[in-house]
Amino acid sequence: xRKFSLWLRGQPLIADSLLALVVFxxxxxxxxxxxxxxxxxxxxxxxxxxxxxxxxxxVLSAWTLLAVTVVVVLVGARYDEATxxxxxxxxxxxxxxxxxxxxxxxxxLWYSAGLIAELILESVVLDRAMLENVxxxxxxxxxxxxxxxFLGARRAYDREVAxxxxxAESDRDRRAEDAVAQERTRIAxxxxxxxxxxxxxxxxxxxxxxxxxxxNPERAxxxxxxxxxxxxxxxxxxxxxxxxxxxxxxxxxLPAHGTAGVAELAELMRRAGLPVRLDLHGELDDIAPSVSLxxxxxxxxxxxxxxxHANPGAEAxxxxxxxxxxxxxxxxxxxxxxxxxxxxxxxxxxxxxxxGMRERVAVLGGTLEAGPAADGTWVxxxxxxxxxxxxxxx
Numbered sequence: 422x423r424k425f426s427l428w429l430r431g432q433p434l435i436a437d438s439l440l441a442l443v444v445f446x447x448x449x450x451x452x453x454x455x456x457x458x459x460x461x462x463x464x465x466x467x468x469x470x471x472x473x474x475x476x477x478x479x480v481l482s483a484w485t486l487l488a489v490t491v492v493v494v495l496v497g498a499r500y501d502e503a504t505x506x507x508x509x510x511x512x513x514x515x516x517x518x519x520x521x522x523x524x525x526x527x528x529x530l531w532y533s534a535g536l537i538a539e540l541i542l543e544s545v546v547l548d549r550a551m552l553e554n555v556x557x558x559x560x561x562x563x564x565x566x567x568x569x570x571f572l573g574a575r576r577a578y579d580r581e582v583a584x585x586x587x588x589a590e591s592d593r594d595r596r597a598e599d600a601v602a603q604e605r606t607r608i609a610x611x612x613x614x615x616x617x618x619x620x621x622x623x624x625x626x627x628x629x630x631x632x633x634x635x636x637n638p639e640r641a642x643x644x645x646x647x648x649x650x651x652x653x654x655x656x657x658x659x660x661x662x663x664x665x666x667x668x669x670x671x672x673x674x675l676p677a678h679g680t681a682g683v684a685e686l687a688e689l690m691r692r693a694g695l696p697v698r699l700d701l702h703g704e705l706d707d708i709a710p711s712v713s714l715x716x717x718x719x720x721x722x723x724x725x726x727x728x729x730h731a732n733p734g735a736e737a738x739x740x741x742x743x744x745x746x747x748x749x750x751x752x753x754x755x756x757x758x759x760x761x762x763x764x765x766x767x768x769x770x771x772x773x774x775x776x777g778m779r780e781r782v783a784v785l786g787g788t789l790e791a792g793p794a795a796d797g798t799w800v801x802x803x804x805x806x807x808x809x810x811x812x813x814x815x
Contacts, residue, residue, distance in 0.1 A: 703743025
């Protein structure tokens with residue numbers, strides 16, 4: 422029955438035709454009181470037919486029903502009074518309800534005036550007690566109007582709720598797509614930071630080992646040891662990154678590199694053949710894990726770029742300074758060269774590392790500047806805001 426009811430809601434013509442048929446069947450119960458059964462059945466059919474178009478053509482159906490009712494009243498007064506005592510009143514009440522609900526109050530108001538006129542005509546022509554008949558019928562019409570207003574407001578509310586749910590569902594899908602895109606970017610950035618750094622160091626060490634293999638075997642051996650150590654460290658870092666990516670992102674799960682992490686990076690680069698000078702100012706071990714990781718990645722990517730792209734004999738200087746509300750890191754390639762040569766030296770890469778640094782710093786609410794200085798050195802400077810100790814916000 423529920424499926425049938427839901428199907429009827431989508432078929433208004435069929436549903437209203439069944440309603441008209443039911444009203445006609447109830448009308449036939451009074452067939453025995455009629456003096457002319459043929460006339461009784463004919464007027465019953467004429468009265469019920471407009472009801473079949475109640476929702477398909479509400480205005481046409483309502484006014485046609487009113488006109489037919491007036492004709493039935495006049496015919497009943499002339500030939501058979503029983504034809505005027507019909508379920509037509511039920512259909513008129515239903516027609517008023519339909520106009521209020523589907524056609525608007527203005528049209529329903531004009532129709533109400535027509536109903537009052539028909540009611541007065543019926544009372545006069547059939548010689549009924551006018552006051553009692555008018556009050557009872559008007560009460561039915563008023564109840565029909567109130568019911569239509571209530572159900573119309575309920576339907577409007579349901580439509581609004583459905584529209585809001587649709588918007589919320591669309592917004593949820595969009596947020597899910599954005600979250601997936603952000604997660605992919607984060608994974609790509611993490612993997613690039615881990616793999617590109619280690620591979621770059623290993624390539625440089627391998628090139629150095631190949632040149633020193635015959636002329637300086639000891640140096641080649643140290644280079645191979647550095648390659649193995651770098652590979653093991655990269656593999657451990659990669660495993661840790663995969664674990665972090667699989668687990669929900671939580672600040673306490675992020676590695677707090679701090680002073681030891683930056684010092685380890687500098688030592689790794691020194692073993693790879695890049696002299697690194699490290700200047701740390703302020704307490705760096707108690708800053709937020711997310712800021713510590715961002716600081717670590719900026720230093721890591723900057724030193725890797727110096728190792729890959731700087732002129733022979735270049736040195737790097739890392740200055741990390743913590744203030745009251747921010748921590749600033751500056752990585753400088755102190756190799757010699759003309760100012761014009763700066764961009765060219767860094768133009769051979771894909772730019773993914775610099776882009777990744779900018780994205781990471783932007784996520785933390787900081788700023789990053791990278792480019793050649795006036796003396797030909799290359800400078801990367803990042804400023805990361807520290808979270809408010811009271812609110813935890815940057």
